[in-house]
Amino acid sequence: MSQSLDEYNRKRDFDATPEPPGGARDRGGEPHALQYCIQKHDASRLHYDFRLELDGTLKSWAIPKGPSLDPTVRRLAVQVEDHPLDYATFEGHIPEGHYGAGDVIVWDRGLWQPKGDPAQAYAKGRLTFALKGEKLAGQWSLVRTHLEGRQVQWFLIKHDDEAARPEAGYDIVRQQPDSVLSERTLVPRARGAARRKARPSARDPSAGKTTPVEAATVEAATAETAAVETATADPADLPGARRAALPDSLKPELATLVESAPAGDWRYEIKFDGYRILARIEAGTVRLFTRNGHDWTPKMPHQAKALEALGLDSAWLDGEVIVLDEQGLPDFQALQNAFEAGRSNRIVYYLFDLPYLNGVDLRRVALEHRRAALATVLAPRDDAVLRLSEDFAESAESMLDSACQMHLEGLIGKRLGSPYVSRRSDDWIKLKCTHRHEFVVVGYTEPKGARSAFGALLLGLHDKDSGVLRYAGKVGTGFNEATLRSLHARLLPLEIPGPAVVNPLTGAEARGVHWLKPELLAEVAYAEMTREGVIRHSVFQGLREDKLAEAITEETPKPAAAVDRPATPARKAPAGRIRISHPDRVIDATEGTTKLQLAEYYASVADWLLPHLKDRPVALVRAPEGIAGELFFQKNAARLAIPGIETLGKEYSGQPVMLINSLQALIGAVQMSTVELHTWNATAADLERPDRFILDLDPDPALPWKSMVEAVQLVLTVLDELGLVSFLKTSGGKGIHVVVPLAPQDGWAEVKAFSQAIVRHMARLLPERFTAVSGPKNRVGRIFIDYLRNSQGATTICAFAARTREGLPVSVPVAREEVAGLKGGNAWTVHTLHARLADLEADPWAGYAAVRQTITADMRRRIGLR
Numbered sequence: 001m002s003q004s005l006d007e008y009n010r011k012r013d014f015d016a017t018p019e020p021p022g023g024a025r026d027r028g029g030e031p032h033a034l035q036y037c038i039q040k041h042d043a044s045r046l047h048y049d050f051r052l053e054l055d056g057t058l059k060s061w062a063i064p065k066g067p068s069l070d071p072t073v074r075r076l077a078v079q080v081e082d083h084p085l086d087y088a089t090f091e092g093h094i095p096e097g098h099y100g101a102g103d104v105i106v107w108d109r110g111l112w113q114p115k116g117d118p119a120q121a122y123a124k125g126r127l128t129f130a131l132k133g134e135k136l137a138g139q140w141s142l143v144r145t146h147l148e149g150r151q152v153q154w155f156l157i158k159h160d161d162e163a164a165r166p167e168a169g170y171d172i173v174r175q176q177p178d179s180v181l182s183e184r185t186l187v188p189r190a191r192g193a194a195r196r197k198a199r200p201s202a203r204d205p206s207a208g209k210t211t212p213v214e215a216a217t218v219e220a221a222t223a224e225t226a227a228v229e230t231a232t233a234d235p236a237d238l239p240g241a242r243r244a245a246l247p248d249s250l251k252p253e254l255a256t257l258v259e260s261a262p263a264g265d266w267r268y269e270i271k272f273d274g275y276r277i278l279a280r281i282e283a284g285t286v287r288l289f290t291r292n293g294h295d296w297t298p299k300m301p302h303q304a305k306a307l308e309a310l311g312l313d314s315a316w317l318d319g320e321v322i323v324l325d326e327q328g329l330p331d332f333q334a335l336q337n338a339f340e341a342g343r344s345n346r347i348v349y350y351l352f353d354l355p356y357l358n359g360v361d362l363r364r365v366a367l368e369h370r371r372a373a374l375a376t377v378l379a380p381r382d383d384a385v386l387r388l389s390e391d392f393a394e395s396a397e398s399m400l401d402s403a404c405q406m407h408l409e410g411l412i413g414k415r416l417g418s419p420y421v422s423r424r425s426d427d428w429i430k431l432k433c434t435h436r437h438e439f440v441v442v443g444y445t446e447p448k449g450a451r452s453a454f455g456a457l458l459l460g461l462h463d464k465d466s467g468v469l470r471y472a473g474k475v476g477t478g479f480n481e482a483t484l485r486s487l488h489a490r491l492l493p494l495e496i497p498g499p500a501v502v503n504p505l506t507g508a509e510a511r512g513v514h515w516l517k518p519e520l521l522a523e524v525a526y527a528e529m530t531r532e533g534v535i536r537h538s539v540f541q542g543l544r545e546d547k548l549a550e551a552i553t554e555e556t557p558k559p560a561a562a563v564d565r566p567a568t569p570a571r572k573a574p575a576g577r578i579r580i581s582h583p584d585r586v587i588d589a590t591e592g593t594t595k596l597q598l599a600e601y602y603a604s605v606a607d608w609l610l611p612h613l614k615d616r617p618v619a620l621v622r623a624p625e626g627i628a629g630e631l632f633f634q635k636n637a638a639r640l641a642i643p644g645i646e647t648l649g650k651e652y653s654g655q656p657v658m659l660i661n662s663l664q665a666l667i668g669a670v671q672m673s674t675v676e677l678h679t680w681n682a683t684a685a686d687l688e689r690p691d692r693f694i695l696d697l698d699p700d701p702a703l704p705w706k707s708m709v710e711a712v713q714l715v716l717t718v719l720d721e722l723g724l725v726s727f728l729k730t731s732g733g734k735g736i737h738v739v740v741p742l743a744p745q746d747g748w749a750e751v752k753a754f755s756q757a758i759v760r761h762m763a764r765l766l767p768e769r770f771t772a773v774s775g776p777k778n779r780v781g782r783i784f785i786d787y788l789r790n791s792q793g794a795t796t797i798c799a800f801a802a803r804t805r806e807g808l809p810v811s812v813p814v815a816r817e818e819v820a821g822l823k824g825g826n827a828w829t830v831h832t833l834h835a836r837l838a839d840l841e842a843d844p845w846a847g848y849a850a851v852r853q854t855i856t857a858d859m860r861r862r863i864g865l866r
Contacts, residue, residue, distance in 0.1 A: 005057060007081040011099040019094065020086040033781040035702035036112040036131065037088040038067065040177075042186045043102040048173070050077060050156065052112055052129075053702075054122060057082040061154060066107075067136060070167035071160040077142060079152040091184060103186050105179035108135040110704035111781055125154075132781075134180040134704040135172060138163030177239035178364075180705065181823050185240070185366055185417045235360040238369045240419070244361040246282055246314045251422035251839075252291050253318075253353075255412055255430040261396030262429070265416040267368070268392045268399050271409045271430055272350055273330035274322035275546050279307055279351075281315040290546040299339055303349045306386040310377060313358050317374070318420075319351035319389065329407055332523060332542040333483070339545075340486075345385065351378065352389035352412075355420045363420040367427075370420065396431060404433035423835055435529065436541070437461075439472055440549045441520040442501050444491055446512035452481065453488035457522055457540065458513065460501045461533065462553045471501040472533055472554075475524050478540030487543070494519060518549050529554075578643060578667040587626050587675065590806040591831065598802065599670045601830040606663045608837065609800040613666070615683040617648075617657040619795045620669060621676035627804040635793075642668040648684055652793055659684060675804045678795035681751075682744065687792075689744035693755045694796050696786035697735045700779050709820050711769060711783050712736050716816065718762060722859045725851050727844070730825045732803035732811040735783075737796065741851040748792040754855050755787040757865040799845075802830050812836070815844040 005022030014021045037058070039049040048066040051058035061077035068075055088109060094101050110133030114121060121127045125144030131137055139159035147153045158164055165172075178185040235241055276291045277300075286304040288297045297304055300321065307317070323338050323346050325331035338346045354374040355363050362370050371391065378388045391414070392399050400411050410432040418427035443458035456476030460469045479487070494516040499505075505513060521544040526535040533554065583596035602609070622632040637645050637658045644665035647656040660666055660677070669677070681690040697711055712728065715738055719726045727739045742751070756772070762785060763772040770785055771778045778784065789796045797803065797811045809826035810833050828836055860866075 005082055005084060008083055011081070013098060017094050017098050018092045019090060020084055022084045031777045031780050033111045033700050033702045034114070034118070035085070035088055035109065036133065037109040038063075038107045038133075038136070039090070040066075040105050040107040040179075040186050041100065041102060042104075043094075043100050046186070048107060049080070051083060051088065052127075053085060053088075054118055056085070058085060058087055059122065061142070061156070063156060066173035067156060067158070068167050069136075069158055069163065069165040069170065069172055071158050071164050073167055074155040074157050077154040077156045079154060089181060091179060091182060103184075105184045105186055106181045107178075108133045108180055110134060110136070110706075111700075111702050113781075132704065132707070134706050135176055136163075174239060179823070183419065183823070185419075235357045235362060235373055238360075238362065238365045238373065240364040240366065240369075241360050241362055242364070243359055244356075246280075246356060246359075247316065247361075249289075249293060250278055250280070250316050250355060252276055252278055253421050253428055254291075254424040255428035256424055256426050258413075258429045258431065261400075261413065261431060266396065266413045266429075267416060268394075268396055268411045268413050268431075269352060269389050270403065271412050271432070272320040272322045272389070273332045273409045273541075274320045274335055277303075277319060277321050277349065279303075279315070279317040279319070279349075281307060281310075281312050281317075284308060284311075284313060292546060292548060294546070300344045300347060300349070302344045302385050303347060306349070306383045309383075312377065314356070315354065315358065315377075316356040317351050318353040318355060319349055321347050321349050323347055330409070336542045336545075347385060349386050350389040351386070352391075353420060365419070366417045367414050367420075368416055400431050400433070407433075409433060409436060421835075421839075423838055435535075436523065436525045437535075437554075438521050438523050438544055438547060438552050439475075439535075440469065440518045440552050441491070441516060441522050442469065442471065442499065442518050443513050443515045444488075445474070445476075445514075451484075453484040454491065454514075458505070459522065459524065459535070460518060462550065464553045468502045469500055469518060470533060471499075471503050471505065472529075473526075473535035473538060475522065475526075475535075475538040475540045477538070478524075483540075490520065490543075491516060521545075521547055521549055521552060578664060578671050580667075580671055585626070587623060588806065588808050589626065589628060591808065591829075593808055593830065595670070595673070598675065598808070598830060599667055601802065601808075601833075602666055602670050603663065604834060605800050605837070606666060609677075609798070610661070610663065610666065612799045613660045613677065613679060615659060615661065615685065616679040616798075617652070617682075617684070617687070617795075618660050618680075618798070619658075619678040620672075620674045621678070621804055622673045623675045623804055624673040627675065627806075627808075631804055640672050642672055644668055648687075652687070657684075657687075675802050675808070677798040677801040679798045680793070680795055681790060682792075686744045689747060690742060690751050690790065690792075691744045692739055692741045693751050693787075693790045694740070695738040695755060695758065696731065696789055696796065697738065697783050698779070698786050699734055699783045700776075700781055701734060703781065703783065705822065705824055707769070707783070708734075708736060708825070712738070712819050714766065714769070715762065715785070718758065718863075722862060723853075723856075724859070725853060727813065727848055728816060728819065729799050729811055729813045730809075730822070730827055732797055732801070732809040733805065733825050735825045736819065737811070741848060741853065743852050743854050745854050748790070751855070752787065752790040754860060754863075754865060755790045757860070757863045759785040759787045761863040800833075807831075813843075813845045818844070 008022040034053045036052045041047055041049050048063045050061045050063050060080045060083050062080050063075050063077045091105050093103050113130040115128040127142040130139050138161045141157045143155045145153050236243055278289045280287045286307045288300050290296055322330040323334040325334055354370050375388055403411055413429040415427040439459035441457050442460040445455040447455045456474040458474050459472045461472045462469055496515050496517050499515045500518045523541040523544050524538050526538040529535050580596050580599050585595045587593050587595055587598050619635045636656050644662045646659040681692050699708055724740050729737045731737055759772045763770045771782045774784055799811055799813050802808045802810050808830045810828050812828050
């Protein structure tokens with residue numbers, strides 16, 4: 001081996017850095033494709049690390065400006081130490097004080113095909129090769145120079161072929177900035193003289209004085225790159241942008257409450273005390289919507305007019321409307337009064353995001369780029385009702401302290417580099433000065449003394465796990481006479497004979513209580529909440545009209561560290577309640593996922609998963625010592641004693657067949673250390689005739705995902721031409737499963753022979769892409785379409801089941817059009833799938849159960865099956 005990994009290992013402390021430890025892998029004469037990767041590395045300087053597999057390691061070069069598709073451009077490539085093969089998929093943060101400190105993403109990966117003997121070419125200093133990656137393609141050369149320096153310097157040069165493009169027209173580094181393995185992106189940090197202190201913002205033009213809100217607001221911190229600092233005239237030029245039709249609707253990104261500010265690169269804005277409003281502009285016409293999609297345009301004519309004056313053709317803008325009191329502080333009650341009195345000229349619309357602009361979808365654009373574009377859109381305006389919500393570069397601690405001193409509600413933090421997602425996200429967080437929450441109004445008490453209308457409002461919250469409505473205390477202060485009268489008028493029509501809460505007041509406390517239909521929402525500030533879930537020292541802030549009562553549950557803050565990993569889905573209590581022994585046992589050390597968290601995941605997706613398990617023989621992959629320990633593949637329930645598990649009267653290969661048809665059996669299997677669930681292609685109704693066949697696209701691990709996308713499209717084309725309806729799911733590993741439902745008519749041998757004939761047909765048509773023969777040596781640089789899962793007794797990972805791999809990825813049904821947008825067959829994990837399910841507008845497998853198709857003689861003939 002021409003260069004060992006000694007230098008790599010010497011430079012790193014593997015107890016502190018997440019990088020993989022160096023160990024050369026000699027694959028000897030074993031046939032395999034050669035992989036390459038390019039990692040975008042935000043170290044002391046942003047650069048790109050180009051790595052080629054050779055002699056069991058990754059030969060590595062640092063390219064300051066990244067690769068260019070222009071044959072006339074020579075990119076300097078400084079050779080650095082060899083890296084281990086496992087480094088090709090490394091993404092993460094190298095801690096400060098360590099070699100290479102900074103963030104790393106995999107910017108590109110795939111196969112490289114050398115021309116001639118690569119070892120000889122490398123020794124001579126001239127490597128010529130083809131790249132087959134997610135982003136790069138065509139012929140390239142690495143040429144060693146005679147330039148003097150501490151490290152050997154090469155040039156990376158693109159050949160003039162179909163993949164070449166002039167850099168003046170297309171800069172691939174700028175146009176495609178993100179990871180090919182994950183949703184990560186890198187935002188280069190401000191360095192040296194680029195760092196500037198924030199300055200006070202402009203005065204309030206409408207009031208002629210500086211308000212506390214305006215005084216706290218500063219101009220946005222220095223943009224991290226020139227591209228961010230100078231907003232582009234064409235939003236399509238922003239990294240991550242794509243041209244797309246204007247969405248008909250848009251759900252806002254919501255912030256997660258945290259206990260304290262997390263580590264990382266964040267920007268902080270004032271947490272306004274108002275209503276969240278999304279503005280949609282189409283052909284210059286403005287509509288204003290609440291977070292639940294209600295059209296409030298007639299309530300805010302002044303704001304709509306100001307937005308129209310921006311002259312935008314199409315847009316979605318996100319912000320919050322408030323009213324300032326005499327001290328210049330947001331006043332929620334005054335906002336309500338402004339709506340009720342029709343005085344929208346008092347309402348200020350603070351805008352903080354721009355998910356779409358003039359025919360371009362910006363949701364995948366980094367936060368700071370979107371905000372730079374928004375600032376440019378608003379720059380010419382000096383409008384009393386339309387303003388930019390500035391962000392802060394200062395520390396969250398000092399900002400929160402200042403906000404609390406000025407009696408503001410708190411801060412909203414947003415992670416730099418994050419996309420815009422229509423759900424509650426850990427990329428947006430909120431830090432509160434005081435406890436403040438929305439409650440369902442469930443009743444009121446009679447007034448006492450000189451008080452009119454009512455005494456106090458009784459409040460409720462929905463339980464997070466069961467959904468039942470529970471009494472949560474009362475609020476009797478914060479009302480003036482006008483509020484008491486107007487609010488009492490709204491309470492009277494909602495009176496009902498008995499309480500809507502499951503734990504109502506009793507005895508003397510219940511005397512004089514009027515119970516209400518749980519429809520109204522009150523925002524309340526309070527000092528504390530007891531262990532029983534009852535608030536103390538509360539003050540009424542106003543009614544909320546922009547949220548649904550059934551959505552109001554107690555909001556508990558996450559620890560700051562928790563926002564670095566998506567939350568586990570909410571637990572759904574299993575029927576019969578299975579006790580999880582050793583709940584803290586770690587199943588996956590890479591994420592720290594415990595046995596209890598895995599059980600919670602399976603409980604939370606049971607409604608999606610159980611239909612795929614129903615009446616199908618199931619095999620379990622058990623991991624008693626975690627996924628890094630010994631795994632057990634179990635096809636029968638002998639000695640497991642799983643509550644609720646079913647067995648059939650007949651046996652297969654001398655073993656009883658298991659069925660998991662209930663939540664109790666599902667969680668019971670997890671209690672017995674099950675991670676994976678694999679199912680047959682037949683159901684208990686007829687074990688001799690399959691009701692589906694599956695084609696498992698299993699790629700050479702070095703192949704880029706782009707090759708998988710093309711392969712899926714080709715397989716679907718063949719099936720479509722045969723007249724077979726098919727469905728897709730990720731494998732939870734590197735591939736895709738194509739599932740073809742059947743009416744249970746043919747036997748196992750006939751169905752397996754047909755699926756094998758399809759695979760052989762494709763391998764004959766495209767031998768450079770596909771192989772019909774299993775084994776690593778037969779799929780070098782190709783995809784094996786596995787038809788062997790279509791034998792009786794063979795199994796395939798069930799939809800929504802986890803895999804025994806790092807991160808616990810999940811097999812997930814997907815729509816055809818989604819495949820190209822994925823980064824791999826392991827796109828979702830037990831920690832992230834809940835967000836996808838929450839955002840789904842339609843089941844990708846809708847209509848599966850209604851498919852009734854059979855394999856015909858004509859289909860067999862067309863693929864050469866006699």
